[in-house]
Amino acid sequence: MASLSLVDVSKQFGTVHAVQPSSIEVADGEFLVLVGPSGCGKSTLLRMIAGLEPVSGGRIWLEGRDVTDLAPRDRDMAMVFQDYALYPHMSVAENLGFALRMQGLPRERIAARVRETADLLELTPLLERRPRALSGGQRQRVALGRALVRQPSLFLFDEPLSNLDAKLRVGMRMEIRNLQQRTRITSVYVTHDQVEAMTMADRVVVMRDGHVQQSGPPMEVYNRPANAFVATFIGSPPMSLFEATATPDGARLASGLTLPWAPGRPPVRPGPVTLGQRAEHVALGEHEDAPGFHFSTDVKHVEDHGADALALVALGGAPLLARVPPGRLRGGAQAVRLRLDLERLHVFDRTSGDAL
Ligand SMILES: Nc1ncnc2c1ncn2[C@@H]1O[C@H](COP(=O)(O)OP(=O)(O)O)[C@@H](O)[C@H]1O
Ligand SMILES: [Mg+2]
CATH class of the missing domain: 2.40.50.140 (Nucleic acid-binding proteins)
Incomplete structure (x- = not known):
């Protein structure tokens, strides 16, 4: 578990200012949702936190440690993407244990961690199956498990539910939130879907064109939008x-x-x-x-x-x-x-x- 602190973090691709200097604090155990329309810089910001993209300016701190220049594998974070590419030739158990095998953990330790994780995500009956024999929701749970098994200090999600149908999305939204509440792993969750932001977040950060527009608990942002953009973006139907x-x-x-x-x-x-x-x-x-x-x-x-x-x-x-x-x-x-x-x-x- 850890707190995350972004100080004036920015990103420029050539002449495109994808992320303007932004300062965001995420408290230990908090579930923070970054929300905004497509192209507003959410993924770029998340990728900078993960170390997949170097920052153009600013610093990133995790648990009081400056991680800005660390390689992704040294940051103690795990990321779940929209297309959660599982290894098709491996069983669920092998998929879950893969990162730990790469870390060179002993076999018994891996097996124990895989069992624990499968238990938490109700994947135990599916451990010997291949991904193609799983439903969309089950695959998404395996993808979550792959991240969780590493016991990261920080969970990063980039639109993990976008590829699921509407009914499954509602279920998975609750599962992810429930899982996070039990593990208390500090999380940053990116979505363009204001319903996900409203229903999942402890706190939301609304972005537009690379700028943070407002941050606060969902109901506070809903009831007291800082500007007309936030007012119409958050809430359905729009104000x-x-x-x-x-x-x-x-x-x-x-x-x-x-x-x-x-x-x-x-x-x-x-x-x-x-x-x-x-x-x-x-x-x-x-x-x-x-x-x-x-x-x-x-x-x-x-x-x-x-x-x-x-x-x-x-x-x-x-x-x-x-x-x-x-x-x-x-x-x-x-x-x-x-x-x-x-x-x-x-x-x-x-x-x-x-x-x-
Ligand atoms: N590797 C890149 N090279 C150039 N421009 C990029 C790159 N990645 C993202 N961008 C641009 O940065 C902006 C923000 O993109 P992104 O972070 O993917 O937005 P979001 O995730 O909110 O949809 C967009 O204008 C996008 O075209
Ligand atoms: Mg994106």
Whole structure:
């Protein structure tokens, strides 16, 4: 177990700044998820931690030791990739033990470690099988086992679930998290999938274009996004955004409709802003005296999700998503009264996108 510390780590490929100077701390035993759209620099950052890619600048510390210039094998880390290429001609047991054989561990020690690991991952009945006789999920578990068997100080994952189908992904997500909670191995997990980030992380780091945008516990990032990018990237469906002008009384939409500021909200300097509202903070406005901003709108479209439904409506002409109970609304210009929670209205600077 170990803590990891990145200090101003950056990477440039020629003229491409893949990772801007970034400082990230991972506490001992923590499960940190690096999340962001494809091409934002996640894999590059992970590969620098692993030593597979030299840094252009900055230092990497593991458990108080500067590992920046160490070879991958001297870093005491194990990595699990998206394409977890198992050795096809070896049994599960041989695949699991391979790294330990390379280290020259005695046979009995290897056998014991393989047994322990197989036990932890429920692979014991499969030890004599070849990879081609395994399901996708079982292969992924063997790949995890291969990393785990080395008892690394740090676990690195690069989109390990991207090749699995949706149902298996949910199961594996829980398995990985459960395994990590039992072993408490400090982990850095890279994904472009915000659902994985929300559900797995102790703490998320949101990246965009090589820059860290925000870091914090998932719910904190969800509830208090630092900017409009994070607001729309984290959460499903994405937060609805609309343009407005801040005035002393409230935010005036293009249609002239003004949303009053929530009481106690820090004042917003008059000028152009972007507003954001999450679908679950727009409710059916059944009681006119309930707190919030009541408005009438047409329902353009409804998506039923079983447990709830998403309705596409309009607020002063701007599209807005509302999460409503199933079966209550139908699309096709049905008129409805809705209520917007002003306490949960997000306000961003129009130019910088920063939360105000
Ligand atoms: N070996 C490389 N040579 C040149 N450019 C690279 C190399 N590896 C990655 N890049 C570029 O760096 C950026 C970040 O890539 P990457 O870290 O793979 O992103 P992510 O994993 O978030 O999808 C991209 O613009 C990518 O094209
Ligand atoms: Mg990648």
